[in-house]
Amino acid sequence: MLKDCKHVFKLDPAKEISDADLAAICESETDAIIIGGTDNITEDNVLNLMARVRRFSVSVALEITSTEAVVPGFDHYFIPAVFNTTDMKWQHGLMLEALAEYGHLLDYDEVSLLPYIIMNPECKAFRKAEGKVVAPEMVPHYINMMDKLYQTPYIYIEYSGTYGSPEVMQMVRENASHSHVIYGGGITSKEEAREMAQYSDTIVVGNIIYDSSKKALRTIIK
Numbered sequence: 442m443l444k445d446c447k448h449v450f451k452l453d454p455a456k457e458i459s460d461a462d463l464a465a466i467c468e469s470e471t472d473a474i475i476i477g478g479t480d481n482i483t484e485d486n487v488l489n490l491m492a493r494v495r496r497f498s499v500s501v502a503l504e505i506t507s508t509e510a511v512v513p514g515f516d517h518y519f520i521p522a523v524f525n526t527t528d529m530k531w532q533h534g535l536m537l538e539a540l541a542e543y544g545h546l547l548d549y550d551e552v553s554l555l556p557y558i559i560m561n562p563e564c565k566a567f568r569k570a571e572g573k574v575v576a577p578e579m580v581p582h583y584i585n586m587m588d589k590l591y592q593t594p595y596i597y598i599e600y601s602g603t604y605g606s607p608e609v610m611q612m613v614r615e616n617a618s619h620s621h622v623i624y625g626g627g628i629t630s631k632e633e634a635r636e637m638a639q640y641s642d643t644i645v646v647g648n649i650i651y652d653s654s655k656k657a658l659r660t661i662i663k
């Protein structure tokens with residue numbers, strides 16, 4: 442689903458958004474919406490946000506971070522797998538448990554693996570997934586492992602909450618030849634969006650939506 446997307450907004454079910462702001466985001470020229478977050482994700486808040494987004498024609502995917510909050514009716518589902526974790530449960534352990542219990546409900550055409558490298562040690566996702574700090578000189582090795590050995594469909598470079606390093610992203614771009622590269626974190630302006638779009642195939646814009654939807658709309662690049 443993300444393969445044709447240059448720009449995506451990520452909406453957090455645990456955060457409040459007015460109808461007017463949501464309409465502006467969903468009617469914008471963004472390529473898709475992802476619904477997802479790290480904490481306080483419930484069936485109720487996912488269902489509620491999906492129903493509100495479904496009033497618009499934009500494609501909408503769910504990033505599954507809790508098996509308690511999986512709601513049918515999305516265009517696509519992403520299952521995160523954190524490659525720089527210190528506990529394999531965050532790469533495939535929880536996924537395997539979930540598949541053993543719910544695998545019979547899955548339509549694999551609607552589901553994609555979303556492999557992450559979480560670069561910001563201060564963010565919630567890093568703490569939740571018991572991340573291992575990635576030194577810049579290790580970045581090409583992570584990318585080669587994921588892109589050439591695992592041949593993952595996507596590589597999501599996650600700086601959630603902070604703007605990332607262009608030098609790191611340049612290394613990502615130079616080493617990724619198969620995987621679709623996604624960049625997310627701290628984008629608040631068109632200039633930042635353009636800069637990170639040079640090094641990635643898709644940029645994801647999240648938190649700024651909740652600070653200023655007007656600023657968020659300015660990150661859309663075509």
Ligand SMILES: CC(C)=CCC/C(C)=C/CC/C(C)=C/CC/C(C)=C/CC/C(C)=C/CC/C(C)=C/CC/C(C)=C/COP(=O)(O)OP(=O)(O)O
Pocket residue numbers: 453477478479480504505506507508511512513514518520521522523531532535536537539540543544546547548557564565566567569570599601602647648
């Ligand atoms: C209809 C249908 C599809 C039915 C399927 C039934 C079913 C339940 C199938 C199970 C599928 C499955 C295999 C699920 C696995 C679920 C699971 C527990 C995966 C692990 C998730 C994981 C690795 C979480 C770690 C954290 C992470 C990578 C989060 C990603 C999102 C993210 C980075 C958000 C940004 O954080 P945010 O909350 O915005 O932070 P701030 O508040 O600071 O901004």
Ligand SMILES: O=P(O)(O)OC[C@@H](O)CO
Pocket residue numbers: 451599600601602603624625626627628645646647648649
């Ligand atoms: O919220 P921000 O910092 O924009 O990051 C977007 C996204 O990558 C979060 O998973």
Ligand SMILES: [Mg+2]
Pocket residue numbers: 453478647648
């Ligand atoms: Mg967020």
